[in-house]
Amino acid sequence: METKINSIKTQHNKKAKSTSQTRAARVFLKGDDLFACSRCGTCLSICPIYKNTLNEGFAPRGKLSLIEAVVNGKIGFTDKLSEKIYTCTMCNLCTTECPSGVKVSELFRAVREDLIENSKYPEVLDYLKDKIEKAYNITFDTNQGRLDWLKQVPDTDINDYVKPTADVVYFVGCVSSFSPRSFSIPRAIVKILKKADVDFTLLGEDEWCCGFPLLSSGMKEEVGALAMHNIEKVIEKKAKILLTSCPSCFHTWKHEYESLTGKKIPFEILHISQYLLNLVNAEKIKPGKLDVRVTYHDPCDLGRNSGVFEQPRQLLKSIPGVELVEMQTSKKQANCCGGGGNIESLNQALSAKIADSRAGEIIDTKAEIAVSACQQCERTLATALKKRKGDTDYKIKVMDVSEILLESLEG
């Protein structure tokens, strides 16, 4: 069941370093951390990539043994190593469940940075980097379309949405800004913010990619400038709060930006699910009745990687009539949707298989709506559920927390 990955970048440019020259590379500094892996195999029972391939090279235990082999000089930074290391959803379940406390994802990030330095990385990353460097987003050639999704919000006066200053800045994120399938999320969010009379603004063209796709691929160097720009733009707005709807943007803002820039961020960073709950609790908005059985899928970057488990659930429970049922795995142990870590562009079949497993967990709950708080998870799960159409006698809808909240507000 070998799986294919798009061709690995193997250009041996003049600057490429031999293994001996990369002695100072990051993985070499991680000897003790690497040695702590006891090869007990716990990660094999949870890693979504391993479970769907039964290929030890894709399991955290296997990857760690490969990194150790690099450190011990048994192999260099090879194409095969690269293929294995990049075949990962970055869901991070292995790190939280490792009995020996190995900081698995830190090690993976270090080796990715080494692979980048040695020009051994999937070709799509060049494309991605190029886009972000030229247009400051991950999809389009220019950054001008950042607000295209807004055009369909009724009575739009752009000046209502992009203001010189505001209490709150909503950072929409590349996917929701450019991918029509996800437009409904920012639309729902701005509608709710309006209903609650929040003084908010968008950044429009001044919003640049948060840098997460580069950071997680091992291109840390490129992200500092993006971070600096985004922080400054929010400061210019004199905002007290920055909101994101994308969990990966949230994670990057909240847990990476300060260390990347060495700058203290002078405003609060909240995920939209946290902020919306605050609005409900402060009675700025009052959810109406929705009689429906829902389940909640924890996005890896919001839940496990940022510790936000409760607020989205409380938000759902604040809607009268909503019955929240948990899936077989949830919160810290929640399985990944299969859409993380570039895996979709590297190996679509594998991504779909992982999504299918999670779809099965959703179906088992007999929920009518699967709610999440991430545009990527929602897209991946909706596709997977569609393929499973015959498995239930009713249609399971996939919604963002903001969308279901809006539905309850509009009655």
Next chain:
Amino acid sequence: MKEEHIEYLKEAIGQERVITDLEDKICLGYDSTRLEYMPDVIIRVENSCQISQVLKFANEYKIPVTPRGAATGLSGGCLPVHGGISLIMLEMNKILNVNEVDLLVEAEAGAITIDIDKAANKYGLFYPPDPGSLKTSTIGGNIAENAGGLRGLKYGVTKDYVNSLELVLPTGEIINTGAITVKSVSGYNLVDLVVGSEGTLAIVTKATLGLLPVPKARASMLANFTDMSLAAGSVRDIVAAGVITATLEFLDNVTINAIEDYLNVGLDRTIGAMLLIEVDGYQGAVDAEAEIVKNVCKKNNCTDFHLAKSDEERDRLWSARRAALSSLARVRPSTILEDATVPRSRIVELVEAINHIAVKYGLNIGTFGHAGDGNLHPTILTDLRNKEEGKKVEKAIEDIFVKTIELGGTLSGEHGIGLTKAKFLKLEVSEDAYKLMKNIKKTFDPNNILNPGKLFLS
């Protein structure tokens, strides 16, 4: 291995199933002992015919073949010490059927242990052997190691549940042996010979396993004692009072402190030993047995006794036991886990000896395990990169084994002899019995191609 051999295998089994990349070989060249030996070639099989083909060829050209399940073994069983072929069983993982009348489940060897239990659960049944690794280990690996678990005292170990097997012999023949009946005396009991043979006699490809109805009720209890002898006294008295508990686990002071350091769940750091006890069955019987257990522990001066009142409380009690190994593993970079086993009546002596040995070599050893089975897990916390300390660890292990045998015990309760304990086997097994074992091996595997270098010193 010769290039032409690999070419032949690719031709016969399929290009994509025969893998020679160095990176893949590295990932398949270890198990949970953390020792490393690389195969020359990896073959991912999906049916018995392929295995038969591989073995016939390997037998003809005398190429070593080592079966590999999930590589959670703790004695180095799946390591290809002489290179050759690493036979990956993971894709043969189908659970073929559950027979709820005859209480049987039929599964391929690569099926994961917990999946077999889950398949049975759908019918109100369960598969009793529950090794700590059950979420990862394969049933083939369990059969090869005769794996035990937490429920051994009442429910026994893997061998008690294997009814029949499909095997591929080292010479390539595919045979079925055993019977799916409750009893059978037709010829030699080859099933029991293969169970626990550590992949040295035959490749297990399919197994029919016994199941039991899930008990209706259970009660979990915890008891603290100032020292190990009082805990062991309780173990003895519980059994003497006619109560066969489902589980009877103990943790020593080093282990308790490691768990507290890691989880901070409020365990008493000063106690010498803790017992975790579970009884199961019908509610009335469970209540009565729990009462007896409580009285016995009180009579043995337990400093604390606690009966879980809800499932959450039960989970909390067990979380400490479940975290034992991981907590110990966090103390130092390397953990060496042994499974010396003595008669229940000799546990105290073994625990005291282990503590003595720890002091003698200046090592940190935490001990926990299945007190009801006399199966201890002395766990040496060390750093194997330190060669000096490594030598001490080896000496300590030897001392533990010598003492275990002296106490009428056995080198391995459940992890097998494999590679790591081969040099100690003669401590336990007489010269004549050793010879007989070698002859059995020769009868199955005349060319010594199947998992060579294990059990016996070559």
